[in-house]
Amino acid sequence: MALIVQKFGGSSVADAARVANVANIVTDTYKAGNSVIVVVSAQGDTTDDLIAKAKEINPNASKREMDMLLCAGEQISVALLAMAIQKLGYPVVSLLGWQAGFKTNSTYGSARIKKIDTERLSAEVDKRNIVIVAGFQGVNKYQDVTTLGRGGSDTSAVAIAAALKADKCQIYTDVDGVYTADPRKVKNAKKMSEISYDEMLELATLGAQVLNNRSVEMAKKYNVELEVLSSLTRVPGTIVKEVTTMEKMLIRGVAKDTDVARISILKVPNNPGIAFKIFDLLAKKKINVDIILQSVGRDQTKDITFTVAKDSGDAVVEILSNSGILTPEQIVCDTNVAKVSVVGAGMETHPGTAATMFEALYDNNINIQMISTSEIKLSVLIDIVDADRAVSAVHEAFFSAE
Amino acid sequence: MALIVQKFGGSSVADAARVANVANIVTDTYKAGNSVIVVVSAQGDTTDDLIAKAKEINPNASKREMDMLLCAGEQISVALLAMAIQKLGYPVVSLLGWQAGFKTNSTYGSARIKKIDTERLSAEVDKRNIVIVAGFQGVNKYQDVTTLGRGGSDTSAVAIAAALKADKCQIYTDVDGVYTADPRKVKNAKKMSEISYDEMLELATLGAQVLNNRSVEMAKKYNVELEVLSSLTRVPGTIVKEVTTMEKMLIRGVAKDTDVARISILKVPNNPGIAFKIFDLLAKKKINVDIILQSVGRDQTKDITFTVAKDSGDAVVEILSNSGILTPEQIVCDTNVAKVSVVGAGMETHPGTAATMFEALYDNNINIQMISTSEIKLSVLIDIVDADRAVSAVHEAFFSAE
Numbered sequence: 001m002a003l004i005v006q007k008f009g010g011s012s013v014a015d016a017a018r019v020a021n022v023a024n025i026v027t028d029t030y031k032a033g034n035s036v037i038v039v040v041s042a043q044g045d046t047t048d049d050l051i052a053k054a055k056e057i058n059p060n061a062s063k064r065e066m067d068m069l070l071c072a073g074e075q076i077s078v079a080l081l082a083m084a085i086q087k088l089g090y091p092v093v094s095l096l097g098w099q100a101g102f103k104t105n106s107t108y109g110s111a112r113i114k115k116i117d118t119e120r121l122s123a124e125v126d127k128r129n130i131v132i133v134a135g136f137q138g139v140n141k142y143q144d145v146t147t148l149g150r151g152g153s154d155t156s157a158v159a160i161a162a163a164l165k166a167d168k169c170q171i172y173t174d175v176d177g178v179y180t181a182d183p184r185k186v187k188n189a190k191k192m193s194e195i196s197y198d199e200m201l202e203l204a205t206l207g208a209q210v211l212n213n214r215s216v217e218m219a220k221k222y223n224v225e226l227e228v229l230s231s232l233t234r235v236p237g238t239i240v241k242e243v244t245t246m247e248k249m250l251i252r253g254v255a256k257d258t259d260v261a262r263i264s265i266l267k268v269p270n271n272p273g274i275a276f277k278i279f280d281l282l283a284k285k286k287i288n289v290d291i292i293l294q295s296v297g298r299d300q301t302k303d304i305t306f307t308v309a310k311d312s313g314d315a316v317v318e319i320l321s322n323s324g325i326l327t328p329e330q331i332v333c334d335t336n337v338a339k340v341s342v343v344g345a346g347m348e349t350h351p352g353t354a355a356t357m358f359e360a361l362y363d364n365n366i367n368i369q370m371i372s373t374s375e376i377k378l379s380v381l382i383d384i385v386d387a388d389r390a391v392s393a394v395h396e397a398f399f400s401a402e
Numbered sequence: 403m404a405l406i407v408q409k410f411g412g413s414s415v416a417d418a419a420r421v422a423n424v425a426n427i428v429t430d431t432y433k434a435g436n437s438v439i440v441v442v443s444a445q446g447d448t449t450d451d452l453i454a455k456a457k458e459i460n461p462n463a464s465k466r467e468m469d470m471l472l473c474a475g476e477q478i479s480v481a482l483l484a485m486a487i488q489k490l491g492y493p494v495v496s497l498l499g500w501q502a503g504f505k506t507n508s509t510y511g512s513a514r515i516k517k518i519d520t521e522r523l524s525a526e527v528d529k530r531n532i533v534i535v536a537g538f539q540g541v542n543k544y545q546d547v548t549t550l551g552r553g554g555s556d557t558s559a560v561a562i563a564a565a566l567k568a569d570k571c572q573i574y575t576d577v578d579g580v581y582t583a584d585p586r587k588v589k590n591a592k593k594m595s596e597i598s599y600d601e602m603l604e605l606a607t608l609g610a611q612v613l614n615n616r617s618v619e620m621a622k623k624y625n626v627e628l629e630v631l632s633s634l635t636r637v638p639g640t641i642v643k644e645v646t647t648m649e650k651m652l653i654r655g656v657a658k659d660t661d662v663a664r665i666s667i668l669k670v671p672n673n674p675g676i677a678f679k680i681f682d683l684l685a686k687k688k689i690n691v692d693i694i695l696q697s698v699g700r701d702q703t704k705d706i707t708f709t710v711a712k713d714s715g716d717a718v719v720e721i722l723s724n725s726g727i728l729t730p731e732q733i734v735c736d737t738n739v740a741k742v743s744v745v746g747a748g749m750e751t752h753p754g755t756a757a758t759m760f761e762a763l764y765d766n767n768i769n770i771q772m773i774s775t776s777e778i779k780l781s782v783l784i785d786i787v788d789a790d791r792a793v794s795a796v797h798e799a800f801f802s803a804e
Binding site for chain 2: 016019020050053054056057058060061062064065066068069071072073075076078079080082083084086087093094096098099120143144145
């Protein structure tokens, strides 16, 4: 008898019909002889609606009270799913984060799981109950409720799978697996049957939006086998695990990220310490810098260009303008950019990847503004209007021959 | 420094403006140097909306899961009220039932409070925090959440006041006190400055709908001074306490209850055991019977008439029809009835009360179907179309002379 953890996102439980559909998936898994623990997010727009209510009352409410508010969303969905499963005649019990033993630190709004006290979970599984757990939430040492931040329900599911050594953790979403590119945009995009944790991490970071990064990191750390699949179709999804058997495949996928702003700092005096000062200032404000490019100095000055998340753009301009080391005229922020990346563990041993990618972009008249590489990914920054065309072209270059 | 418990119902926190209004009342009380614990219900229609969601998914969901669902309503309102108080710049913390130490039995849907572990509540009060507690909810010995049933938030507030020996428990509602009759219907209705627990209990039972009965019983048991007042006007309300100083007043109020069905059982054989059998059947189904009237037997048969809550009417007919001791033709259910009552501790020593009431009804051509009395109340059952006219007439008879 296997123990399977299943996670369903907000769109999978958005209304009564969807909840009934999830109840069918869960009970089918249970009927097949498995123990099942289910993690659910808040229904559809519930979280956004609650945030809007809070903003109307106090836009600067404490994070503790925001967490208190938002936890209600998952509470509603676990109860409703349990009711739908009762209707099908199966034994079921819903649990909130604190009841399921989720102990977190006290960083309200983006708490980290410290441990899961599995006593209650195990007891309910031993009673042969289907267990429905509220995702995204836990409790800190003061017995106050906390939330895990964006994508927290994925993390909740993986954490349970890790703590109880589950045989599999299935993440149900509105796509039926991980594709070589966004299937809504690229017509030849192919679903992968397997992908490694590291490749998945790069794809997640790069905006593929299939799985939350923290959950993949945790799955890798505790060696939890993940499956990404759709709650709307009953077809096998994509397995995420340590070693992929498809070693030959050069690249895994092409991803687009439009959540990027490019900051250019012009005519910086060619002193050694200046780049350090700039990035130290940003680090202190907790602004993550991604690609960095520095032009070769010509006339005793150099240009420094880097990318940040789009919504940090204004803050960066303000911080640097007020730094005393740059004038406002030296700082340019461009948000009309996109990052297109190819990811694949095979890339390391295939030097031709960059050439194939650049050729595809050149053939389509797409100008490359910046380039960044890691062992398993290659990213280019381009104009945002070219982004979808770039993804299709690059995808075509790598996958059409197969 | 006094400790004051304040309870606000769902209509008092129905929207952002109402929440802000409550925040003002609470912080004014705190500013005056008091410690304040606030109990809140779910916003406006939240509970009804959640019940509708549940019914759509499973009309026969377990009470445990219903409680899990409904508790989310108060969770939302405590967080929102805390945010509104933060906006005014006061220290505040919201607590759910389990965090506030509400230990209940396991009767989901109508749990009884067994005790309140006051450690957390006291600690927050000692820190000079305004404490916002989710009403209506607690936790049982299995660490599952429970709800206290209808009017549960009143009970939560009184229980906290009793456990912490608060100086006062203020119940804020949409009326500004307890009146001698419904002020929307009876134009000379007068607000009372004081009323005794027993009188309040009779008025609550009789449909005055100002305060929940259980909360008044608990207040009487632990001698908690209650005040009923409005969250929309800043005027003193009605104090409910053990001994009222206004001994001279004959009756306290006139109340109407239209939640009544009258069941008549015709031509019952005149055997001793038959009434017992009927009421034993109903008791086993947990149906409360109120007024009972038995006609004197004429032709070897008698008629038995009694009243039950309106929504129990159909069930009673079904139970008795299937009892094997009566035929369906013998059972008549009439839901077009109302109970009008006068309540007052002075009644015991003033034999004229019944005469005054009956005369007022007679003068207005209102037919009395049944009569019921206790030490401090006198109720008549009449046709529902006469109810408002009856209340006005009876109120006029007792209060106009003053």
